[in-house]
Amino acid sequence: MTKTPTLADVARRAGVSTATVSRCLNAPERVQRETRERIEAAVAEIGYSPNFGARALAAKRTDTIGAIVPTLENSVFARGLQAFQTGLVAQGMTLLLASSAYRPDLEAAQIRTLVARGADGLLLIGHERDPALYDFLALHRVPVLVAWVYDPSEPRPSVGFDNKAAMAEMTAAVLAQGHRRLATISGHTRFNDRTRDRVAGVRAAMAAQGLDPATLTVIETPYGIETGARAMADLMTAPHPPTAVICGNDVLALGALRQARAMGLRVPEDVSITGFDDTELSTVADPPLATVSIPHGEMGARAAIMLTEMVRTGAQPDSVALPCVLRLRGSLGPVPRAA
Amino acid sequence: MTKTPTLADVARRAGVSTATVSRCLNAPERVQRETRERIEAAVAEIGYSPNFGARALAAKRTDTIGAIVPTLENSVFARGLQAFQTGLVAQGMTLLLASSAYRPDLEAAQIRTLVARGADGLLLIGHERDPALYDFLALHRVPVLVAWVYDPSEPRPSVGFDNKAAMAEMTAAVLAQGHRRLATISGHTRFNDRTRDRVAGVRAAMAAQGLDPATLTVIETPYGIETGARAMADLMTAPHPPTAVICGNDVLALGALRQARAMGLRVPEDVSITGFDDTELSTVADPPLATVSIPHGEMGARAAIMLTEMVRTGAQPDSVALPCVLRLRGSLGPVPRAA
DNA sequence: TCGCTCGATGAAAGCGCTTACATGACGACT
DNA sequence: AGTCGTCATGTAAGCGCTTTCATCGAGCGA
Incomplete structure (x- = not known):
């Protein structure tokens, strides 16, 4: 078991000091062409590669x-x-x-x-x-x-x-289709400014249209297809189900979509669903998912x-x-x- | 700008040697309880945390x-x-x-x-x-x-x-449905033993049923929804289109599924499609994707x-x-x- | 009481690299 | 010729930690 080669080995072999070898590795332009070639040859011959710990210690960075x-x-x-x-x-x-x-x-x-x-x-x-x-x-x-x-x-x-603005834009598009009873399926908003901003965007867009943001039904749930589906089931079995469900991301939306299908609801004839993220799957869904592309x-x-x-x-x-x-x-x- | 504290600072503060501090950090059971508590207090007080480079250099590992x-x-x-x-x-x-x-x-x-x-x-x-x-x-x-x-x-x-066995199993299931004209949409098999094994699995299953593996149409394409769709289009516009398309993974399969729909083909009435991986999206597809769960x-x-x-x-x-x-x-x- | 063992701790030698500083050679300028 | 700047290179001092080996007491059997 031979030891792994070090900078010093390279230096010895190339007949230069370790400082020069180090420079050759980190700032090649600062060493003469001829010397550089000699060093590079030595590196190749003995299969040298720098020790990470030593480099990190001396240079105070790890890249x-x-x-x-x-x-x-x-x-x-x-x-x-x-x-x-x-x-x-x-x-x-x-x-x-x-x-x-x-x-x-x-x-x-x-x-x-x-x-x-x-x-x-x-x-x-x-x-x-x-x-x-x-x-x-x-x-x-x-x-x-x-x-x-x-x-x-x-x-x-x-x-x-801008999560809020993006979601507001999507909501405006939903409202433009005549929807007035909206619901949102969101990820948990605690500790999560993205989800919170998105819900805020929905409300802002409603307010901008003269609707009362308080009428927005919001279900918070962990991200996931299953959880999205469950939230959808809850929404659609309630007394006054929404006509459009704005989801905080595509995964929730796909869950909602699946659930709608399972409940015999047609999308978008009976209920519209939107997502957020534009994951590549959104084009594969049937119908393809309206979403915000990021x-x-x-x-x-x-x-x-x-x-x-x-x-x-x-x-x-x-x-x-x-x-x-x-x-x-x-x-x-x-x-x-x-x- | 004060310097970040080092092991030596801790040692000084706790009135012990650096060796003891090091031991206390790496093998606490090897230092006496009382000493240990003194060291731990010192660590907490000055907010010490070990330098990664130094540790890596001395210990010859980085975790x-x-x-x-x-x-x-x-x-x-x-x-x-x-x-x-x-x-x-x-x-x-x-x-x-x-x-x-x-x-x-x-x-x-x-x-x-x-x-x-x-x-x-x-x-x-x-x-x-x-x-x-x-x-x-x-x-x-x-x-x-x-x-x-x-x-x-x-x-x-x-x-x-075992990619080959898994795919053979899936193929056997397809054959059991009476399909005889099969095609496979695969990722590139060059430099990729997984994709190669999967195609081999399809062929093996065919051979096991007395079919000639040479009759299998194979399209190789990079992974992707679009590429999967394109491959599907090629397959289904050929003279004798397959009745079942076995895809090397779910992404290709979802592309194929989308393309089938775009071409007005019903799945599985007109053509069957299978995937591989069981990504969570496969349950969202319509129809849900038959696949191999990994x-x-x-x-x-x-x-x-x-x-x-x-x-x-x-x-x-x-x-x-x-x-x-x-x-x-x-x-x-x-x-x-x-x- | 003596000699031993053993556990806890300390002293110090690196680990392999970077870099500030020193050196020396070589021109260019005065 | 003398001075200075520049460039290529060398010297050597760390960087902060781990670990080997030495040291020192305490405990214990004889």
């Missing part, structure tokens, strides 16, 4: 970015994360990933873990969390970028979209660039708002005559 | 596990990964994640990156890759666990399922335990086969009379 998402179960975050990861790789960074199962306590633990693991920066979803966590991050000088929301009033930079790829890519910049320069960039676009598909139709 | 999946775009890998990540956290490990976009060259680059980033072990999807990569990993003494397949004949341990969660959780064990003890565990189960849903029906 590693942490991200904590609520879940990977559905493709809601997976797509943005994919773009984020790809973007990081392009910047020479690596992704440390954790998930919180939508639980603030687990998220807090993960934040601490990732920082302890040497994450140079952190991507978090949504602004809302215990201020102590932000203090902790400030103490450790770990820059944070918040994604999936855009809120310039928050002290931290974010990259995402720029996952753009958001992930931008996040990678912004966060890398923050880590490297310490800069505090401006928040970036990305546009959402309405996809008005078959699951949204005019209000039924009888209603 | 970090790397994983490289082909993509996060769809939920095929996301669900297993979610379980894997959760399992790792339970073992005190952290996940370094990369994706390869199904490209062997990118995967190779990612493998090198993750090793350079100090991954103690690696989770890879499928066995097939350049042997030089396995040499590289052996050289760096990084244990590898292969997931999403089960193949005890390979030299490396794997945790997953134990994502179990696989991810087992992988986390096995790989942690490999890293900690250097053991080479036996491969683990997990059972798949057929979900025969509405998209599979009897062969049409006219066919």
